[in-house]
Amino acid sequence: MTSSIPPDPFPDWFFDRDDPTPDTRFYAPTRLVTHIDDAAIEAVGRLYAELGVDGSAGEPRRVLDLMSSWVSHLRTPPAELVALGLNAAELEANAMATTRVLQDLNVEPDLPFPDASFDAVLCCVSIDYLVHPVEVLAEAARVLRPGAPVVLTFSNRCFPTKAVHGWLATDDAGRGAIVVEYLRRAGGFSEPELSLRTPPGRYRGDPLYAVVARRVPLAG
Numbered sequence: 001m002t003s004s005i006p007p008d009p010f011p012d013w014f015f016d017r018d019d020p021t022p023d024t025r026f027y028a029p030t031r032l033v034t035h036i037d038d039a040a041i042e043a044v045g046r047l048y049a050e051l052g053v054d055g056s057a058g059e060p061r062r063v064l065d066l067m068s069s070w071v072s073h074l075r076t077p078p079a080e081l082v083a084l085g086l087n088a089a090e091l092e093a094n095a096m097a098t099t100r101v102l103q104d105l106n107v108e109p110d111l112p113f114p115d116a117s118f119d120a121v122l123c124c125v126s127i128d129y130l131v132h133p134v135e136v137l138a139e140a141a142r143v144l145r146p147g148a149p150v151v152l153t154f155s156n157r158c159f160p161t162k163a164v165h166g167w168l169a170t171d172d173a174g175r176g177a178i179v180v181e182y183l184r185r186a187g188g189f190s191e192p193e194l195s196l197r198t199p200p201g202r203y204r205g206d207p208l209y210a211v212v213a214r215r216v217p218l219a220g
């Protein structure tokens, strides 16, 4: 896919948001809803199965779902699923979660997990809300085992008052380039691969894009 090149460094306005109030306030109401259509959700589950990050590979898997809610879109449960998000009732309703962590990543980007302790880090339709995405993704690299993937999926829908202005200012190709660039600047990952996981062209459903990169082996 071709894409525009995000500014380097990101300008000051890039991570501003129309609603700068604490995210805990906006996400306080429990939303047991889906944020993309069924076909896009199916595409996320298919991608996770292809990458072998769910339980279908038959191996023990410890998976971290960042900015999680009541569904993590995995087709089969991994051995352990840590769901990190902002709404306790939504996380409680996540039947696959084995551990639930309430944390505002825009206040505290550091992840409360040991180095190399996960087999995959996922973030579905939420990367657009992060004001410190490079710091959070550097933490994702730290907690991943060498060779393990980070899987960032996004569509063209969002809560616009909570998305960063840089995200809202561009198109799908530009958003793909932004997510790729976040991972490059985070460091610790292989070159990110961007793909469209729903049909191209005049497809009428929600598009589902994925950016996947793997933790590079640790030096030394």
Ligand SMILES: C[S@@+](CC[C@H](N)C(=O)[O-])C[C@H]1O[C@@H](n2cnc3c(N)ncnc32)[C@H](O)[C@@H]1O
Binding pocket: 023, 027, 034, 035, 066, 067, 068, 069, 071, 084, 085, 086, 087, 090, 103, 104, 105, 106, 107, 123, 124, 125, 126, 129
């Ligand atoms: C559009 S929903 C997506 C939920 C889920 N990942 C999914 O695929 O359905 C955005 C999610 O991001 C979480 N979130 C938003 N801002 C956050 C923040 N600052 N820190 C942690 N989680 C956040 C919210 O709790 C919400 O569940």
